[in-house]
Amino acid sequence: MRLLVLGGTHHVGRAVVETALERGDHVTTLNRGRSRRPDPGVEPLTADRADPAAVEAALGTREWDAAIDTWAWAPSAVAHAADLLADRVGHYGYVSSRGVYRWPWPPGADERAPLVDGDPDSADGADYAAAKRGGELAALRAFGDRALLARAGMILGPYEDVGRIPWWLRRVERGGRVLAPGPADAPLQYVDARDLAAWMLTAADRGLGGAFNAAGPSGATTVGGLLGTMVEVTGADTELLWAAPDALEEAGLSLGTELGLRFPGVPDPTGLHDADVSAAAAQGLHCRPVGDTVADTWAWLRAEGDPEPRPDAPDPATWSDPAKERELLDRLTGRTPADRS
Template identity: 70%
Template sequence: MKLLVLGGTHHVGRALVETALKRGDEVSTLNRGLSRPPAPGVTALVADRTDTPAFTAALAGKEWDAVIDTWAWAPRVVRDSARLLAGRTGHYGYVSSRGVHRWPWPAGADERAPLVDGDPDSDDSTDYAAAKRGGELAVIEAFGARALLARAGMILGPYEDVGRIPWWLRRLEKGGRVLAPGPADTPLQYIDVRDMAAWMLQCAERRLGGAYTVTGRPGAATIGQLLQTALEVTGFDAELVWASEDLLRREGVWLGMEFGLRFPHDPAPTGMHDADVHAAFAAGLTTRPLRDTIADTWAWLQAEGDPAPRPDAPSPGTWLDPAAERRVLDQL
């Protein structure tokens, strides 16, 4: 395919570009050119999407088979992009989120679960759920059945800039007794960023549209398996010490929040890790083993160092600080 990735330098965008190049796609990216240099073989278009004249000029005279958009802020920017590209491509894939579903998420929810309100004309980036829903509506307005809405679950793997696995790998690297959010058999539902990228590209090639919940199968992994696998992959000399949910809550420690295991005022949210993903798997989604995700994330961190955190991501200190960890460990 001739593919345009809007973004293409961080996390999902970077995985999309690298996966597309491996497939043999002809890849262009469009971003401000302020982060990573373009990968070899990529045609780099430089423009600020919020500057409509500059964005329009960058697109002049160009067409693609498919466009994939990773924008996570004001829906108006998605609206303007989708309108400008409607006559230049046959497919628009939008990286959305399960966050577009109204909270609390029902257990076993699929794509039909209630949605938050969104406004495609909005300039507001402060409400992530509403912004993503507004982006969805903007893409549907411009592309209709040619729009793919990939409602991602928790995205792990290389290039993660939210700080989940990278933070845990760095904590385990320090060794010693490591506080862990119990119970260890709590299930996790996640998607490796590269599996999501591969699926979105396959959908683009097939011109598949519609809304899909894109995450792994429920019950495929537990928090205990994830952290134990991290120790096995890295060889770190650390001991996991599991704390109950009640103890963590009493001590005001929200360890586990990074994986959606608990939240302030909602210690055991339902629907976080048991989404119905039959539709995405029926449409060709495949997932790799947890060990590969952890090992490749560690290899990336060793090669490139810790990524700059996303400005909208919570500080890791929100989950745990050393003093709080020592205080809870002393009780165990």
Template identity: 70%
Template sequence: MKLLVLGGTHHVGRALVESALDRGDDVATLNRGLSRPPAPGVQALIADRTDTAEVSAALGPGEWDAVVDTWAWAPRVVHDSARLLAGRAGHYGYISSRGVHRWPWPPGADEHAPLVDGDPGSEDGADYAAAKRGGELAVTEVFAERALLARAGMILGPYEDVGRIPWWLRRLEKGGRVLAPGPADTPLQYIDAMDLAAWMLTAAENGVGGTFTATGRPGATTIGELLETILEVTGFDAELVWAPPEVLEEEGFALGMEFGLRYPHDPAPTGIHDADVTAALAAGLTCRPLRQTLADTWAWLQAEGDPPPRPDAPAPDTWLDPAAEQRVLARLDNKEPR
């Protein structure tokens, strides 16, 4: 395909570019050109997405078989891009989020669960859920059945800049006794960015449109399996000490929230890790083994170092302060009075 990636430098965008190049696609990216140099063979179009005139000039007379957009802020930006590309692209894929569903998410929710309100012309990107929903409406207004909305679950894998797996890799690398958010058999549902990218590209090539919950199978893994597999893949000398959620709640720790395992005053939210992904699987989504995701993430982190933190992501010390960790470990050992 002749592909245009709006973004293309971070996490899913970078995965899209690499997957497309591996497929032999003719790839162009459009971004500000500030984060990373373009990969060899990529046509780099430079523009500030918020400036419609700049975007129009950068696009020039170009035409593409497919466009994939990762934008997560003001929906108006998506709307303007979609309108500029309406007659010049055959397919528009938009990386959305399960966050567009109204909280609390019902157990086993699929694409038809209640949605938050969104405005495709809004300049406000502060509310992530509303912004993504507005982006969905912007794309479908212009591209209709030629639009693919991928409502992603928790996205892991190489290039992750939110600080989930990279944080855990660095913590476990230090070794020793490590506080872990129990219980260990708590289910996790996620998707590797590379799998999401590969599916988006195949769907674009096949002209697949519509709305899909795009994440892994429910029940495929647990928090215990994830952290134990990190130890197996890396060989780190660390011991996981599982803390009950009520202890973490009492201590005021955010540990576990990085994976959506719990939230304040709601230690076991429903609907986070049991989404119905029947539609996406039927449309060709496949997911690689957990071990491969973790090994690839560790290889990337070793090769490139820790990614710069995203301005909208929690600070690295949010999940667990080292001194506080030792205090809770002592409490769990009954060495410190409650």
């Protein structure tokens, strides 16, 4: 397959490139060319997505069998690329998000749940949910039923530049007592970026279009399973001490929000981890065991170091306050400040 990847240097984009190369596809990438060298075998095109003239010049009059777009900011960039490619690309896969559903997310919701408003021509990417919905509308306007909208939830795996799992791995690596957002048996729903990439490429082969909640089954692991696996993989001398959501809320700590277990001021689960993913599963999406995802992410971190966070990634410093954590840990274990000294 002749594949154009709009992006291709981080997380899902990099997973798409590597998976496509393994399949034997001819891969072209379009990005700014600033983050990392192209993989061997990749044909790189250079342009800033925010510069329509540069994108048009870079793409020229070329044709591809499929394109996969990982853009997460102003929808107008998706609209411009999709409009340029509509007559020259057979299939357009857009990496969207479950954030396009209107809050609060209904438990067990499928693809028919209410959606946020979005403008495909908006040059404003500040509202992530609206931007992703705008990107969806742009892809649909240009490609119709030739567009695949992959509404991913929590995307894990190597190359993550959002910071969630790399941050937790480094936190666990340091050892000692680690405050963890409970309850430990809270179910998680996720997709490994490489599994999402493989599914989107297979969908492109088949010409599969439409919107899909793109994740593995709810409860394939729990937050205890995820963090416990990190302890095992890193080999750290770490003790996880679990705090209930209301205790974290009372202490002014936002732990748990980074994993979508709750929002500040809303201690109950957010709905991120109980989507109906039966439609995607019926079309072949599967998710590898969490142990494989964590081990491979840890191997990548050790080999390449911590990634530079993407511009819109949350600041991990807001997830943790050492002084507040020590206070809550002491309360959970019955220690006093005198015990620490």
